[in-house]
Amino acid sequence: MSLAGKITTEIGVHATAAKWFNLFATQLHHVQNLTDRVHGTKLHQGEDWHHNETVKHWTYTIDGKATTCLESIESIDEQNKTITYKLFSGDIDHKYKKFKFTFQAIDKDQGGAFIKWTVEYERLAEEVDPPYGYIEYLHKCTKDIDVHLLKA
Structure with a gap:
């Protein structure tokens, strides 16, 4: 059995793709105020929230448990409104x-x-489950953020 994998999900939202991309590309630090699943985030290294060398520290809830990680932006594709984040x-x-x-x-x-x-x-290791809890987390956060973006 392979230890590597990909899980993809698509969620329909009411706000435009431009509003969504703008939030994640230029206002990521606001996400902690838009969903109760994110407890806090702060700059760990660097001065600009949206630069590839910047590292952010996140505290959030996965599977009912407070979880922490560091995150950095791996790539941004403005034309396709795509951002890849590395968590570690x-x-x-x-x-x-x-x-x-x-x-x-x-x-x-x-x-x-x-x-x-x-x-x-x-x-x-094989004993580690695939990260299905993160998919549930992303669905909940996406729905919470959409409500905010509709008001903006």
């Missing part, structure tokens, strides 16, 4: 050798957007 350290390193989130905002023809999340991972 903290609780991530206890279970995974590699862990990435890819966020993509895709406009719907009839208004609104699809938010596509891809979780790419490599488990440290």
Whole structure:
């Protein structure tokens, strides 16, 4: 059995892809105020929240447990409204050798957007479950954030 895998989910939202991408590309530090699953975030290294060399420290809830990790932006594709984040350290390193989130905002023809999340991972051992709790976390956070973006 392979220790590496990918899980992808698409969530329909009401706010536009441009609003979603703007939030994640230029206002990521606000996410902690938009969903109760994120307890806090702070700059760990660097001065700009949206620079590839910046490292952020996150505290959030996965599977009912407070969890921590560090995160950095691996790539941003403005044309395709896609951002890839690398998660490491903290609780991530206890279970995974590699862990990435890819966020993509895709406009719907009839208004609104699809938010596509891809979780790419490599488990440290077969006993480690795939990160299904992160998919549930992303769904909940996406719904919470959409409510805010509709007001903005």
